[in-house]
Amino acid sequence: MSFNPFEFAKEFIFKHYHQDTAKMLIWTGVTGYVLSSAAQVCAILFNSKIDDKTKSFLLPQECMDALANIVTFVSVTTLTKHGVAKLYQTGKWAPKSVKKCLESIPKFKNDIGKLNLNLDKELVAAKLPEKFKDVPEIYKACKSKGTTVATILAGIVSSSIITPLIRNKLASKAQKNFINYKKETSPKIEEKQPQPTFKSLHYDLYQAHSSSGLKI
Amino acid sequence: MYVQSLSTNDYSVSMCAAPKDGSGRIKKLLQKILDKVPSATFEDGKKKVEWWEKSNKVIAHPAVNRLIMGGGALAFQPAIDKFNHRVDEETREVAKNRTIAKIIAGTFVGIFVARGPAYTLVNKMTQINGKSKFSKMLLPNHNKDMMKVLSTVKESLSNYKLAWSTFIALGIMVFTNFLLDAPLTKYLTNKFNANSKLLNAKKEEVNDVI
Numbered sequence: 458m459s460f461n462p463f464e465f466a467k468e469f470i471f472k473h474y475h476q477d478t479a480k481m482l483i484w485t486g487v488t489g490y491v492l493s494s495a496a497q498v499c500a501i502l503f504n505s506k507i508d509d510k511t512k513s514f515l516l517p518q519e520c521m522d523a524l525a526n527i528v529t530f531v532s533v534t535t536l537t538k539h540g541v542a543k544l545y546q547t548g549k550w551a552p553k554s555v556k557k558c559l560e561s562i563p564k565f566k567n568d569i570g571k572l573n574l575n576l577d578k579e580l581v582a583a584k585l586p587e588k589f590k591d592v593p594e595i596y597k598a599c600k601s602k603g604t605t606v607a608t609i610l611a612g613i614v615s616s617s618i619i620t621p622l623i624r625n626k627l628a629s630k631a632q633k634n635f636i637n638y639k640k641e642t643s644p645k646i647e648e649k650q651p652q653p654t655f656k657s658l659h660y661d662l663y664q665a666h667s668s669s670g671l672k673i
Numbered sequence: 674m675y676v677q678s679l680s681t682n683d684y685s686v687s688m689c690a691a692p693k694d695g696s697g698r699i700k701k702l703l704q705k706i707l708d709k710v711p712s713a714t715f716e717d718g719k720k721k722v723e724w725w726e727k728s729n730k731v732i733a734h735p736a737v738n739r740l741i742m743g744g745g746a747l748a749f750q751p752a753i754d755k756f757n758h759r760v761d762e763e764t765r766e767v768a769k770n771r772t773i774a775k776i777i778a779g780t781f782v783g784i785f786v787a788r789g790p791a792y793t794l795v796n797k798m799t800q801i802n803g804k805s806k807f808s809k810m811l812l813p814n815h816n817k818d819m820m821k822v823l824s825t826v827k828e829s830l831s832n833y834k835l836a837w838s839t840f841i842a843l844g845i846m847v848f849t850n851f852l853l854d855a856p857l858t859k860y861l862t863n864k865f866n867a868n869s870k871l872l873n874a875k876k877e878e879v880n881d882v883i
Binding site: 467473475481485488489493495496497500503507510514547549550552553555556570572594597601602606609613618621622625629630632 | 700703704707708710712713714715716717721722725726728729732733738741742745746748749750753754757759760763764767768771772775779811812813815816819822823826828829830832833835836837839840842843846847850851854855856858859862863866
C-alpha cells in the first residue's frame with residue numbers, strides 16, 4: 458500500500474484535533490511565533506531609518522522575543538490547559554446537571570475532586586439513567602469552552618506580559634554590551650592637559666612684585 | 674521487579690515487596706494542589722449549553738483567535754516597552770512604536786489575508802453532503818469510521834475544520850510574514866517614529882548642537 462501524504466495529513470488532523478481545539482491553538486501558536494520573528498528580524502536589518510544603536514537593542518529583542526515566547530507559551534498554556542482539564546475531569550468544576558448526576562451515583566459521589574476520577578472516560582462508559590442522558594454532552598460542551606478560554610487567557614499572559622518582560626531584560630543587556638564594545642574598539646582621543654604658558658607664569662609673578670604703576 | 678514470595682511469613686513478604694514508586698508522591702502532591710482549588714458549579718440549561726458550543730466555535734475560529742491575541746498584545750506590550758528604564762528614552766520610544774506597528778500589521782494580515790480566507794476555503798472543501806470532488810477534498814473520505822464520527826458526533830466536524838484552516842493559514846503565513854507583515858511593520862514604525870514628539874525633539878536638539 459503506497460503512502461499518500463495528503464491522506465496521512467487528513468487522518469493525523471482528525472486523530473489529534475477533532476475533539477480538542479485547545480491543543481491545536483498551542484502548537485500553531487508556536488509555529489506562528491517562529492515565522493513572525495524571522496520576518497521581523499529581516500525587517501529590522503533592512504530598515505535604514507533605524508540607527509545601529511537602536512538596532513543593537515531591537516535585533517536581540519526580537520530574537521529573545523521568539524525564544525521567550527515559545528518557551529513561556531508552551532509551558533504556561535500547556536500547564537493551564539492540563540490543569541483546567543483536570544478540574545473538569547475530576548468533577549471539581551462542573552455544570553449543575555453533571556454535579557447532580559455524579560452525586561446521585563454512589564460510584565462517582567465519593568470520588569468528586571479526586572484524581573482517580575476521569576469523567577472523559579467514565580461518563581461515556583457508564584450506563585446513566587434516562588434523566589441524565591444529556592449529561593455527557595453538557596459536560597463535553599462545558600469542558601471544551603473552559604479549556605479553550607483558559608488556553609487563550611494563558612496565551613495572552615505568556616506572550617503579552619511574561620515574554621516582553623523577559624525579552625526586554627535580555628535585549629537591554631545585549632545593547633549595553635554592544636555600546637561597551639563600540640567604546641572599546643573606537644579610536645581613543647587623548648585629552649590635552651592645559652599647560653601654563655611661560656608668558657602667563659612670569660606675568661603673574663611680575664604683577665605680584667611690580668611697584669610701578671605701569672601695567673603691561 | 675516484583676517477585677512474589679512463597680513464604681507466609683510477613684517479614685519475607687516485605688523483603689520481596691515491589692520497589693517504591695515515586696509516582697505515588699507526585700500524585701499526592703497533585704491531589705493536595707487540586708484540593709486547594711475551590712469547587713465551581715456552573716448554571717446550565719439548553720440555552721446555556723448552546724451558548725457554550727456557539728461561543729467556543731467563535732473564539733476558537735482562527736481569525737477571531739488572532740484578533741483576541743492581538744487585542745491582548747496591544748493592551749500590554751507597548752506599555753511594557755515604554756516603561757523599560759534599562760534603556761534610554763529614544764530606544765524606548767522606537768521600541769514602543771515598533772511593537773505597536775508589529776501588532777497592527779500582524780493582526781491585520783493574520784485576519785484578512787491568512788486566517789479568514791483559509792477558513793472560508795476549508796469550509797468549502799469539507800462539505801459532508803457535498804456533491805463535487807472539490808467540496809469533499811479535505812475530508813478523510815477513504816476512512817469510513819472517521820467519516821461516521823465527523824457526520825454524527827457534534828463539534829467533531831467544526832473542530833476538524835478549525836484545525837485544517839489553522840494549518841493552511843500557517844502555510845500562507847510563511848509567505849505573508851515576509852511579503853506583507855515585515856514591510857508593513859517597517860512602514861508603520863517609520864510613520865510612528867516620524868510623528869513622535871519625543872524623537873522629533875531629540876532630532877532638533879542634535880541639529881541645534883551642530
